Amino acid sequence: MSVPTSSADLGIYVHIPFCERVCPYCDFSVEAVGQLDRELERAYVELLLRELELARADLRERLEGRRLATVYFGGGTPSLLQAASIERLLRAFSEVFRGSPEEVTLELNPGILECGRVPAYRDAGVTRLSLGLQSLHDLTLKRLGRAHTAAEALRGLEACLVAGFPSLSVDLIYGAPEQSEVELLMDVERVIELGVPHVSAYALTLEPGTPFARAHAQGRLRLPGEDEGVRMGCLLRARLAAGGYVQYEISSFSRTGHRSLHNQRYWCRQDVLGLGVSAASLLGELRFQNLKSRSAWRALLEAGRRPVEEAEVLSQGDARRETLYLGFRRLEGVSRADFRRRFGAAPEAFFGAELAELRSFGLVCDHAGRLRLTERGILFADEVFLRFVGR
Amino acid sequence: MEQIRNFAIIAHIDHGKSTLADRLLERTGTLKTRERVEQFLDKMDLERERGITIKAQTVRMRYRTSKGQEAVLNLIDTPGHVDFHYEVSRSLAACEGALLVVDAVQGVEAQTVANAEAAVAGGLAIIPVINKIDLPNADPDRIMREIEDIVGISTERVVCISAKTGEGIDELLEAIVARVPPPTGDAEAPLRALIFDSWYDPYQGVAMLVRIIDGHLPADATIRLLSTGDEHNVALIGMLSPELCRIERAGCGEVAVVMAGIRDPLSVQVGDTLTDAARPASEPLSGFQQVQPMVWSGLYPTDSGSYEALRAAIERLQLNDSSMFAEPETSEALGFGFRCGYLGLLHMEIAQERLEREYSLDLIITAPTTVYRVKLRTGAELELHRPSDLPDAGAIEEVLEPRILARIHVPTEYLGRVMQLCQERRGVQRDLIVHSDRRAVLRYELPLAEVLIDFYDRLKSATRGYASMDYEILDYRKEDLVKVDVLVNGESIDALSLIVHRESAYRRGLALVQALKKHIPRQMFDVAVQASIGSRVIARLNVRALRKNVTAKCYGGDITRKRKLLERQKEGKKRMKRVGQVEIPQEAFLAVLSVGTKKR
Ligand SMILES: Nc1nc2c(ncn2[C@@H]2O[C@H](COP(=O)(O)OP(=O)(O)OP(=O)(O)O)[C@@H](O)[C@H]2O)c(=O)[nH]1
Ligand code: SF4
Ligand SMILES: [Mg+2]
Numbered sequence: 004m005s006v007p008t009s010s011a012d013l014g015i016y017v018h019i020p021f022c023e024r025v026c027p028y029c030d031f032s033v034e035a036v037g038q039l040d041r042e043l044e045r046a047y048v049e050l051l052l053r054e055l056e057l058a059r060a061d062l063r064e065r066l067e068g069r070r071l072a073t074v075y076f077g078g079g080t081p082s083l084l085q086a087a088s089i090e091r092l093l094r095a096f097s098e099v100f101r102g103s104p105e106e107v108t109l110e111l112n113p114g115i116l117e118c119g120r121v122p123a124y125r126d127a128g129v130t131r132l133s134l135g136l137q138s139l140h141d142l143t144l145k146r147l148g149r150a151h152t153a154a155e156a157l158r159g160l161e162a163c164l165v166a167g168f169p170s171l172s173v174d175l176i177y178g179a180p181e182q183s184e185v186e187l188l189m190d191v192e193r194v195i196e197l198g199v200p201h202v203s204a205y206a207l208t209l210e211p212g213t214p215f216a217r218a219h220a221q222g223r224l225r226l227p228g229e230d231e232g233v234r235m236g237c238l239l240r241a242r243l244a245a246g247g248y249v250q251y252e253i254s255s256f257s258r259t260g261h262r263s264l265h266n267q268r269y270w271c272r273q274d275v276l277g278l279g280v281s282a283a284s285l286l287g288e289l290r291f292q293n294l295k296s297r298s299a300w301r302a303l304l305e306a307g308r309r310p311v312e313e314a315e316v317l318s319q320g321d322a323r324r325e326t327l328y329l330g331f332r333r334l335e336g337v338s339r340a341d342f343r344r345r346f347g348a349a350p351e352a353f354f355g356a357e358l359a360e361l362r363s364f365g366l367v368c369d370h371a372g373r374l375r376l377t378e379r380g381i382l383f384a385d386e387v388f389l390r391f392v393g394r
Numbered sequence: 395m396e397q398i399r400n401f402a403i404i405a406h407i408d409h410g411k412s413t414l415a416d417r418l419l420e421r422t423g424t425l426k427t428r429e430r431v432e433q434f435l436d437k438m439d440l441e442r443e444r445g446i447t448i449k450a451q452t453v454r455m456r457y458r459t460s461k462g463q464e465a466v467l468n469l470i471d472t473p474g475h476v477d478f479h480y481e482v483s484r485s486l487a488a489c490e491g492a493l494l495v496v497d498a499v500q501g502v503e504a505q506t507v508a509n510a511e512a513a514v515a516g517g518l519a520i521i522p523v524i525n526k527i528d529l530p531n532a533d534p535d536r537i538m539r540e541i542e543d544i545v546g547i548s549t550e551r552v553v554c555i556s557a558k559t560g561e562g563i564d565e566l567l568e569a570i571v572a573r574v575p576p577p578t579g580d581a582e583a584p585l586r587a588l589i590f591d592s593w594y595d596p597y598q599g600v601a602m603l604v605r606i607i608d609g610h611l612p613a614d615a616t617i618r619l620l621s622t623g624d625e626h627n628v629a630l631i632g633m634l635s636p637e638l639c640r641i642e643r644a645g646c647g648e649v650a651v652v653m654a655g656i657r658d659p660l661s662v663q664v665g666d667t668l669t670d671a672a673r674p675a676s677e678p679l680s681g682f683q684q685v686q687p688m689v690w691s692g693l694y695p696t697d698s699g700s701y702e703a704l705r706a707a708i709e710r711l712q713l714n715d716s717s718m719f720a721e722p723e724t725s726e727a728l729g730f731g732f733r734c735g736y737l738g739l740l741h742m743e744i745a746q747e748r749l750e751r752e753y754s755l756d757l758i759i760t761a762p763t764t765v766y767r768v769k770l771r772t773g774a775e776l777e778l779h780r781p782s783d784l785p786d787a788g789a790i791e792e793v794l795e796p797r798i799l800a801r802i803h804v805p806t807e808y809l810g811r812v813m814q815l816c817q818e819r820r821g822v823q824r825d826l827i828v829h830s831d832r833r834a835v836l837r838y839e840l841p842l843a844e845v846l847i848d849f850y851d852r853l854k855s856a857t858r859g860y861a862s863m864d865y866e867i868l869d870y871r872k873e874d875l876v877k878v879d880v881l882v883n884g885e886s887i888d889a890l891s892l893i894v895h896r897e898s899a900y901r902r903g904l905a906l907v908q909a910l911k912k913h914i915p916r917q918m919f920d921v922a923v924q925a926s927i928g929s930r931v932i933a934r935l936n937v938r939a940l941r942k943n944v945t946a947k948c949y950g951g952d953i954t955r956k957r958k959l960l961e962r963q964k965e966g967k968k969r970m971k972r973v974g975q976v977e978i979p980q981e982a983f984l985a986v987l988s989v990g991t992k993k994r
Contacts, residue, residue: 205947233941269950
């Protein structure tokens with residue numbers, strides 16, 4: 004339940020920009036590599052270590068003496084990396100930062116090879132797996148263009164459960180092409196039954212520029228209707244709630260003690276150092292993001308420079324807005340006391356009109372000293388966030 | 395004065411006036427061949443893009459006849475389109491002669507007749523000119539017959555030319571000197587100069603184009619405007635040949651540009667008389683007949699901060715376009731703007747486009763409407779320029795709408811279709827004259843409102859472009875007219891109200907509601923879009939509420955990107971107009987406003 008509040012500690016995010024193949028709805032920075040070439044893997048890890056060194060030298064006063072709280076290997080498909088590479092990176096982190104992280108998450112796709120690596124990841128220091136299950140139905144997986152079958156997904160899940168990690172999460176998708184409500188419910192049922200303690204459930208979104216978005220625009224892709232999509236979301240929330248999961252963020256559901264510490268850092272605006280292609284960082288009032296092309300990222304590193312694409316220094320006003328619009332993602336909402344401590348006055352002092360309007364629309368409310376989304380607000384969260392972006 | 399020949403080139407649209415002006419400019423050496431661009435006098439981008447003349451243009455040329463006679467020629471190229479007829483009539487007031495140009499293939503068309511009538515009424519010498527004789531299917535003999543039969547002027551001394559090849563131009567120049575009489579003013583009398591055009595020069599302020607009727611104007615004069623008594627020191631007098639050249643005096647009978655450091659565009663009126671303050675004339679010249687704008691629409695800046703800029707732009711534009719009217723108005727939905735009156739739809743379109751281009755404004759334009767006369771139960775009478783002003787039905791005795799007498803020139807093979815179109819538009823046939831097996835002139839009485847809605851487009855497509863039309867206002871007639879209001883979640887949007895014939899109310903109301911529905915983005919709640927007559931709803935559609943609006947995931951790498959996406963959404967919302975709680979994008983207004991003017 005506890006969320007780290009000390010600004011002295013740090014999370015590290017490591018981006019692995021490789022996938023076996025690229026799913027047609029994905030708009031992350033990834034490349035399809037089939038199996039990750041040993042040489043490519045080694046070279047990428049080398050570059051990550053070099054980036055760490057450069058960041059450390061460049062941002063000495065911001066990073067020096069920090070305690071490392073969480074590490075997150077995301078992607079892409081980090082499970083394309085061997086456990087040895089993960090271990091090497093973790094070792095390097097512990098040489099630079101104090102303490103040993105409470106949570107080390109690794110995203111993994113349920114392929115045969117990856118499943119074999121699961122025990123080794125645990126030995127390397129990973130404490131939490133996040134499995135890209137998406138669905139337990141072959142047709143849906145196929146329509147989504149995923150690389151695995153339902154049987155592989157289940158085998159992968161079992162391998163993860165058997166390996167005995169302190170925590171485990173699975174991704175479920177809903178609103179997939181031609182996916183039915185019954186099918187979704189069966190997936191959820193299975194996940195609950197197997198005792199997976201954390202679920203990330205996403206509605207499929209059409210990201211501009213992806214093959215799915217194009218196919219949809221041309222009428223070649225049939226997605227469940229809007230009403231059906233909303234119904235699926237409700238069914239899923241209800242079933243997970245009944246199964247003992249608490250929805251602690253718009254897409255995140257957890258049994259007691261299994262919330263993602265690392266992800267909560269983003270919503271609470273705690274520092275994260277991002278390494279790798281396209282990785283994003285927040286250090287105090289400094290937000291920056293790495294180059295999104297691997298070759299550009301590499302070129303800068305090889306030239307001895309940090310591969311940052313864009314950086315901004317957040318003003319107090321930016322920080323206040325972020326505190327609300329990121330904070331609202333967590334269903335607990337934003338603590339009034341914390342806000343006042345940080346900014347010297349209540350949220351209403353800065354956003355009186357916005358909050359009044361949101362209340363009148365029934366999108367936000369007060370509860371136990373916190374400002375938070377209402378049930379309706381969860382469905383219209385972007386309407387809420389909109390009030391807190393821009394000038 | 396004996397040397398001066400002031401003449402206008404008049405014709406139906408596209409019969410080659412501006413091209414003829416090119417040839418005259420070249421042949422007199424006014425324009426060097428290397429400066430040559432087609433339709434040189436069509437200087438506005440809008441004119442060049444559309445290939446039509448919008449503004450009359452004046453040029454002074456020198457010419458020596460074959461007999462060695464020296465002449466000063468003042469040419470005015472005029473527009474052919476009916477909506478710019480006021481340009482023609484003002485130009486004619488500065489001239490003693492007119493070249494009536496007729497296309498050797500198209501023959502006499504509606505504006506040929508209308509312009510010829512205006513020139514005859516002004517007592518001008520008319521030289522009929524048949525143009526485009528280079529075309530393979532040119533038929534000058536037939537055209538001559540048409541000029542005699544339809545226009546009713548003699549073609550004994552017609553001049554046949556090709557403005558394209560230059561054939562006949564010399565003969566035409568000789569004819570101008572021989573047949574256009576020199577001006578007949580009193581050179582010794584006190585100065586009287588007629589202001590027949592004006593524009594705003596960013597450096598010099600107001601520029602006036604004048605025709606000296608009596609007396610003369612020295613460059614160091616103090617001028618007085620007779621209508622107001624205002625006096626100004628002349629800063630510059632010049633002639634356009636074709637660039638502005640400074641001159642020391644403008645003599646009797648001449649056309650000149652006068653600038654006097656006048657900064658307020660409202661202080662100069664086209665049609666006013668200029669005199670010399672040192673020796674003032676007392677009797678003003680007769681000026682021009684007031685034009686009656688029959689088409690009105692609202693103009694609003696898309697961002698309310700530009701209202702003052704719009705006001706200044708309209709004042710300057712009016713200086714150059716005295717047939718445009720403007721009065722301030724406010725709309726609940728659109729804020730502060732102007733209600734503007736025009737001579738026709740093309741005039742409206744051009745004026746609005748000039749405002750947007752020449753003054754870099756973004757405008758919302760409401761649907762055009764005609765002028766309605768309303769007789770109230772109390773006996774009072776109103777003239778309506780916007781539909782939302784129509785009082786409650788209970789207070790109204792009757793509503794009258796303007797009707798026009800349309801004169802449609804059409805090849806006989808298309809007669810049936812044109813008659814059908816007019817009939818559909820509540821038209822009543824006045825008469826039909828068949829001039830030959832090929833040409834007929836059809837006269838119809840039509841409600842002006844029916845002509846505002848895509849009538850020209852329909853006429854064009856029904857006759858493959860072979861029909862032409864001219865009209866005059868006939869009368870006002872009582873009709874069963876009703877006001878259709880548009881409501882969004884119960885709030886009426888005044889800018890979208892329409893006055894229509896009861897018979898078409900349902901259809902128009904539904905079309906409005908459909909167009910609006912298409913453009914209102916779904917919101918968090920249902921939005922009812924209704925059309926009503928009084929309190930009776932005649933059409934209703936719902937914009938269904940969004941079921942959700944939430945971005946599924948947002949982690950580290952996404953924070954900046956998602957924020958930017960949201961920021962863009964927010965920017966979009968800012969540009970929307972809010973009616974009650976409903977956000978309506980500007981495109982919705984635009985789309986709705988074009989309903990009915992596009993498709994029937
Ligand atoms: N073949 C041929 N084409 C001509 C001749 N004179 C003009 N044209 C063409 O006719 C079209 C219209 O010419 P304009 O000079 O713009 O006509 P206008 O009368 O000034 O038209 P408005 O000012 O819009 O009323 C252009 O495409 C010209 O090139 C001619 O003598 N022969
Ligand atoms: S596995 Fe995940 S990161 Fe890789 S392409 Fe598919 S959706 Fe994108
Ligand atoms: Mg022209």
